[in-house]
Amino acid sequence: MERFKFILFRPLQLLPVLFGVSVISFVMVRSIPGDPVRLLLGTRATPEVAAKIRAQYGLDEPLMTQYLLFLKNLFQGDFGRSIVYKTSTFNVVAERIGPTVFLLAYVLVMAILITLILSTWAARRQGRLPDVIVRSYSMVGLGLPTFWLGIILIMQFSIALNWFPTSGYGESVAENLYYLFLPAVSITLALSPVLIRNLRASLISEMESDYATAARSRGMSENGIYFSHVLPNSLVPAITLLGINFAWLIGGTVVVEQVFSVPGIGQLMISSIFARDYLVVQLITLVVAIAVIAVNFIVDVLTAVIDPRVHL
Amino acid sequence: MMSKLIIRDLTVEIVTPSGPIFPVEQFSLSVEPGEIVGLVGESGSGKTMAMRAVVGILPRSAHIASGEILLSDADNAFVPSSQQSHLRHNIAMIFQNPTSYLDPLMSVGKQVAEPLRLHQGLTRKEARTEAIELFRKVGIHDAERQFDVYPHHFSGGMKQRVLIAAALACNPKVLIADEPTTALDVTIQKQILELLCRLRDETGISIIFITHDLGVVSQLCDTVSVLYAARIVESASTIELLNAPLHPYSLGLIRSQPESAQRDRPLPSIPGQPPALNAMPSGCRFLPRCEFAIQACKQPSPPPLVQTSAVRSNACLRWRELQTLGLNYD
Ligand SMILES: Nc1ncnc2c1ncn2[C@@H]1O[C@H](COP(=O)(O)OP(=O)(O)O)[C@@H](O)[C@H]1O
Numbered sequence: 173m174e175r176f177k178f179i180l181f182r183p184l185q186l187l188p189v190l191f192g193v194s195v196i197s198f199v200m201v202r203s204i205p206g207d208p209v210r211l212l213l214g215t216r217a218t219p220e221v222a223a224k225i226r227a228q229y230g231l232d233e234p235l236m237t238q239y240l241l242f243l244k245n246l247f248q249g250d251f252g253r254s255i256v257y258k259t260s261t262f263n264v265v266a267e268r269i270g271p272t273v274f275l276l277a278y279v280l281v282m283a284i285l286i287t288l289i290l291s292t293w294a295a296r297r298q299g300r301l302p303d304v305i306v307r308s309y310s311m312v313g314l315g316l317p318t319f320w321l322g323i324i325l326i327m328q329f330s331i332a333l334n335w336f337p338t339s340g341y342g343e344s345v346a347e348n349l350y351y352l353f354l355p356a357v358s359i360t361l362a363l364s365p366v367l368i369r370n371l372r373a374s375l376i377s378e379m380e381s382d383y384a385t386a387a388r389s390r391g392m393s394e395n396g397i398y399f400s401h402v403l404p405n406s407l408v409p410a411i412t413l414l415g416i417n418f419a420w421l422i423g424g425t426v427v428v429e430q431v432f433s434v435p436g437i438g439q440l441m442i443s444s445i446f447a448r449d450y451l452v453v454q455l456i457t458l459v460v461a462i463a464v465i466a467v468n469f470i471v472d473v474l475t476a477v478i479d480p481r482v483h484l
Numbered sequence: 485m486m487s488k489l490i491i492r493d494l495t496v497e498i499v500t501p502s503g504p505i506f507p508v509e510q511f512s513l514s515v516e517p518g519e520i521v522g523l524v525g526e527s528g529s530g531k532t533m534a535m536r537a538v539v540g541i542l543p544r545s546a547h548i549a550s551g552e553i554l555l556s557d558a559d560n561a562f563v564p565s566s567q568q569s570h571l572r573h574n575i576a577m578i579f580q581n582p583t584s585y586l587d588p589l590m591s592v593g594k595q596v597a598e599p600l601r602l603h604q605g606l607t608r609k610e611a612r613t614e615a616i617e618l619f620r621k622v623g624i625h626d627a628e629r630q631f632d633v634y635p636h637h638f639s640g641g642m643k644q645r646v647l648i649a650a651a652l653a654c655n656p657k658v659l660i661a662d663e664p665t666t667a668l669d670v671t672i673q674k675q676i677l678e679l680l681c682r683l684r685d686e687t688g689i690s691i692i693f694i695t696h697d698l699g700v701v702s703q704l705c706d707t708v709s710v711l712y713a714a715r716i717v718e719s720a721s722t723i724e725l726l727n728a729p730l731h732p733y734s735l736g737l738i739r740s741q742p743e744s745a746q747r748d749r750p751l752p753s754i755p756g757q758p759p760a761l762n763a764m765p766s767g768c769r770f771l772p773r774c775e776f777a778i779q780a781c782k783q784p785s786p787p788p789l790v791q792t793s794a795v796r797s798n799a800c801l802r803w804r805e806l807q808t809l810g811l812n813y814d
């Protein structure tokens with residue numbers, strides 16, 4: 173019942189947050205110097221044409237009026253028109269969201285698998301060679317910037333070895349797995365060290381916990397103890413950390429989409445900022461905010477499912 | 485089926501950066517079938533470490549340096565310690581702080597069912613039935629419903645009962661109870677002690693009971709061994725040890741029990757502190773605190789535990805003199 177109420181009412185708590193996000197993104201994107209109409213038309217346009225377009229997009233109204241109009245339209249399910257693409261911003265963003273979602277899912281799967289495998293490998297052989305290797309990896313990887321990793325990977329595997337495309341996006345799932353492999357790897361390489369460090373440390377401390385000792389005293393094998401006690405107990409902090417890093421992960425995606433020319437919303441975000449395509453930037457910001465909140469919500473639900481002491 | 489447990493000259497070593505330390509040295513103990521053996525000594529004397537070595541659950545940093553742990557099998561033959569690992573669940577253990585020894589994420593019933601499925605190859609359903617039976621046996625009411633409850637809903641006493649049930653699920657020959665009631669209320673403490681007694685009477689299981697409460701020892705234990713600074717200093721039947729201790733440390737322990745204190749006199753305690761593991765005195769380890777010490781006690785190695793009668797042993801050089809002196813409570 174408690175759980176049900178939480179799942180029902182939590183989305184309502186989202187509203188004030190989204191309101192805040194919409195205000196901030198509205199103000200920030202408009203405080204960047206530059207004029208969208210100027211950028212669109214170039215220097216040769218007559219002032220009359222510019223004024224016409226400005227009026228068409230409501231850019232001649234005072235800021236407050238513009239914001240209220242934006243809100244009003246938002247509640248009617250109208251996200252406004254993109255000044256660059258001349259069509260509904262909703263369509264513009266919807267068209268470009270596929271590659272980004274695919275890339276994020278790719279990274280999540282890759283990072284979770286790598287984290288589980290390497291942390292387990294290191295923790296079960298604490299202090300021995302596998303542990304040393306994994307610890308060095310997580311130490312070195314912790315400081316590497318995503319864009320640099322991306323460029324190195326392109327130079328090595330796309331240009332020198334010609335194994336992977338340097339850029340782009342495929343048409344089928346299989347093609348996407350191929351096209352987005354290097355982008356996903358470069359984000360995973362930057363994200364996994366912090367996850368591995370954390371999971372390895374909790375696995376080791378749970379392996380030495382009293383209840384693991386008790387299970388050992390009852391003749392359970394190390395494998396049995398690992399899967400039925402140690403791993404579940406280490407999962408809660410690991411999932412929490414992954415949730416916290418989700419916002420960072422989206423930031424990484426923006427960078428990597430740029431480096432690998434992936435036509436996702438990260439790339440769209442950057443080009444829209446350069447073009448001062450205000451409404452597109454605002455919509456992407458809202459989408460990202462909803463995604464971050466949704467992920468944290470999922471983390472909370474998972475935590476409560478795993479740990480009976482946690483109440484939603 | 486009942487078994488006899490023999491621990492012979494067990495030494496546990498911990499390698500530290502500043503050299504090895506020995507939290508348990510030359511530890512010998514034998515436990516007859518159905519017997520309750522007390523193990524007493526100040527905290528830090530190595531009681532837990534010794535018993536962890538016996539069960540095979542030493543911390544990572546520690547290992548058995550020498551010694552044997554033998555358990556008689558159905559043919560009354562003794563199985564050597566080299567085969568200990570597959571015998572591990574024949575010696576089960578319950579612990580001082582029941583809360584931390586239960587997995588918070590698993591229902592109490594499952595934690596009892598786990599060893600049943602492992603050792604007896606029961607199906608999930610059979611194990612459930614069997615675990616509920618064990619819950620009843622250890623005095624958990626409404627066992628059927630409690631099966632699916634998580635540990636944090638249980639009181640300390642109930643958690644200890646769950647741990648006892650989980651230990652019994654291994655069908656052990658010997659149960660080691662490491663200060664099982666120290667963390668519990670006095671009334672609960674009494675119930676747990678009664679439960680252990682009843683289990684011994686009903687199943688013939690042997691119990692090693694660790695405590696620093698000699699009152700509990702006198703109620704519960706058939707024999708008792710006294711541990712001081714990693715070494716056993718005296719072993720005897722409970723009656724003999726409590727009434728006529730033959731080691732100055734045993735005497736000090738008895739004198740410092742609240743029950744033996746006289747009304748308007750302060751509780752006598754043994755002066756000084758037990759030595760640290762990395763700074764053991766040469767000779768008898770109790771020497772710096774001993775009122776009976778003589779020059780001979782300063783010999784290079786600690787005096788060995790010697791048999792003083794068929795059922796007693798002692799590690800004091802002066803035990804004969806002390807016997808004639810008649811150590812008493814004054
Ligand atoms: N994991 C460990 N590493 C190093 N020393 C330990 C460890 N656990 C216990 N010790 C030391 O071993 C000695 C015996 O401890 P323990 O067996 O717990 O004593 P007791 O159960 O009699 O109170 C103590 O001096 C303690 O400090």
Ligand SMILES: [Mg+2]
Nearest residue numbers: 531532533662
């Ligand atoms: Mg202890």
